[in-house]
Amino acid sequence: MAGSEPMEDDSLYPIAVLIDELKNEDVQLRLNSIKKLPTIALALGVERTRSELIPFLNETIYDEDEVLLALADQFGKFTPLVGGPEHAHCLLLPLEQLAQIEETIVREKAVDSLCAIASIQNSDDLETHFVPLVRRLASGDWFTSRTSACGLFSVCYARLNVVLKKELRAHFKNLCHDDTPMVRRAAAAKLGDFAKVMEAENLKTDIIPLLIKLATDEQDSVRLLAVGACVNVAALLPQDDVKEFVIPTVRQCVTDVSWRVRYMVADRFTELQTSVGTETVISELVPAFQLLLKDIEAEVRAVAAHKVRDFCQNLDVNHQEQTIMENILPCITDLVSDANPHVKSALAAVIMGLSPIVGKENTIEHLLPLFLMQLKDECPEVRLNIISNLECVNEVIGIQQLSQSLLPAIVELASDSKWRVRLAIIEYMPLLAAQLGVQFFDEKLNTLCMSWLVDSVYRIREAATQNIKKLVEQFGPDWAQTNVLPEVMELACNKNYLHRMTCLFCITELAEVCGTGMTIDLMLPTVLEMANDKVANVRFNVAKTLQKIGPPLNPACIQSLIIPVLEKLNNDDDVDVKYFASEAIAEIAG
Known part of the structure; x- marks a missing residue:
């Protein structure tokens, strides 16, 4: 610039420019400067990046969360620019500061970057540089540092010596008993990851007591996160230990006073199911699943209903049909007429999938009446979820039975007084055509499709033209010449x-x-x-x-x-x- 003093060392120019940009009031300009850090680091070389650029960034104060987030992200990718894994420890200090920032998303990104660096460090560097960082964060005065520490134990634990492993287990225990709910919540969220890298003998002595403690925490936000830990821990323990230590906790969560905890159990239920033995599923999880399907809160019933097909599919084949018909079907029958449309819609999306599991006779006798009720439901989404899954039933009971029982209801919907209902049926018509075949389609549905072309609503006529095009793509030009073009x-x-x-x-x-x-x-x-x-x-x-x-x-x-x-x-x-x-x-x- 004209009139400015010449720089004593032109090689400092990249950092000088960076300083000016980072002091600018324009946040976008500062963000752009952060994105240019790799280019600046390449220009400086690895030694000057370590000795000049990183310390400068560490000492500079940024007050905008967007800038801090971008910086935390960049540091996670900076290892090659500082000379490789053996020098990656120079990135730990700025990331440690970012891991204590008040904004959650910045801390999470900093923890992700710290984990990325720890994963490529050798055992000596972990013990010399990374563990002291974890120690400082875990015992920090501010809850923000302690929450960030919870996410770092699992990435380094397995490669440490016995003494340091014991120390980390003690630190994690302290975090699980922390006075601040946010810290306990973070510990509950990461307990499962920590359990995965822990020795089998320490699972019972260290993890199980912490799991039980967190699952009975006074804060429901902590208890619901303990559910995920139950799933992870159950996959690691022998079946006898699962029944003794994990199942009582699950049983307690299923009847928790907070619907949010029960919701989380329902959401993770099929994962838990795959982690326990057949006997435990029948004796413990089936009754628990029944309770969730009958829960007083619609949100819990909805998420449980959405898991019905997967839960039934994962049942042991020797007990599958009997368990479904005796234990699950009565609950499903109640949910079909549930007062909440979200519950009915969630069930309608999966109930058709039960047909291949229970077979033709049970489908005709027990499930078809339920399908018919759902096809006539006042909620359009319920009806459409049934229509979109007809293929599952068609494969089991055949087109003849399907047409006699369900097709009249579909035709009735296609003439519904509400144009949005008619529109939704049109959109599913190509799917129905694929499931039913050309002969059946010509006999039962072609006339209906052509009638939509003269509907009183433009949106219906427009959709009808697209529908006809898709049908021709499916059945071919010769079919179009005979069945479509004349009309x-x-x-x-x-x-x-x-x-x-x-x-x-x-x-x-x-x-x-x-x-x-x-x-x-x-x-x-x-x-x-x-x-x-x-x-x-x-x-x-x-x-x-x-x-x-x-x-x-x-x-x-x-x-x-x-x-x-x-x-x-x-x-x-x-x-x-x-x-x-x-x-x-x-x-x-x-």
Whole structure:
């Protein structure tokens, strides 16, 4: 800069620029400067990055969370820029400071970066540099440092000597008994990870007492996080120990006074199921699952209902059918008519999956009546969840039984007075067609699909054209020529100009999937004839349709049939017709 003093050492320029940018009041500029740190580090070299850049960043105070977050993220990737794993310890001090920041997201990112660095350090560096950091954070005055410490034990524990391992277990125990709920919450969240790297003999002596303590904490926010630890610990213990130490805690959480704790149990239930033995599942988890399905809180019932299929699928095959029919089905029957729509919707999304598990007879006798109730439910989402999973039932009981029991309800929904319900059925029609097959579709549903083209609601007519295109993609052009095109062409003569426009919309969509031959022979003559329509909206849609379907056709057809009609429309009295005609000519001629 003119008038400024020359720098004594031009090699300091990158840091000088960085200092100016980090002092700028513009947060975005400071963020950009943080993103340029790798480039600056490369320019400085590893030695100067360690001796100058890192200390500078460590000493500079940043008060914006966005900047601190970006810095914490960068430090986690900085190891190659400071000389590799053997020098990575120089990054620990600034990350230690960031791990004590008040903003949670900054602390979490700092902990992630610390874990990334610890994972590539050797045992000596861990003992010399990383463990003292954990020690300082775990015994820090502020709760922020102690919460961050909880996430660091599992990444270094396995590679330490016996003495340090014992010390870390003691520190973690202190954190689990911390006076501050936020610290205990962090410890509960990380207890499972710590358990995974701990020796088997220490699980009983150290982890189990902490698990029991956290699961009975006065704060429900701590107790609910202990549920995840139960799942992790159960996977590590022998089955006898699971039954003795973990199951009582699970049983207690299932009946916890806080619905949030019960919700967490329901959410993690199938994970817990896979971690315990068959006998324990039948004797302990099935009754617990029944309680969750009958819980007084709708949120708990909903998440439990969503787990029904997976829970039943994971049951031992020797007891599967009996357990479902005797223990789970009565609860499901109650949930089908639950007062809360979210509960019914969650169940409807998975209940069809029970058919392959319980077999044809049980499906027909016990499940089909429930499916029918759900298809008639007042909540659209419940009905749609059933429709979207019909394939599961079709594979078990066959199309004949399915059509007799469920299809009438689907047809009834397709004519529902609420247009949004009709729209939802349209969107699922290609799925139904794939499940039911072309013959059955032609007999039962094709007429219904064509009727939507003349619906009174534009959104329905629009969706109907897309639906027909998808059906043709599925069943083929020959099917379209016999079952679709005749009725679409009839719309060209409909008294209602809106339906004549729908004809054009259909042709635009169908030309793409039916091929040029069918377009020229069957659809193009209708479009050209409609250029004489008395309604301007129809005429300019003729121009738009020709613009879409024209380019793929052969040049002779374009020159002899399409261009003359477009030129005529280009001289139309209506300005919109002229505009779209000129656009089409430019597109096709170009």
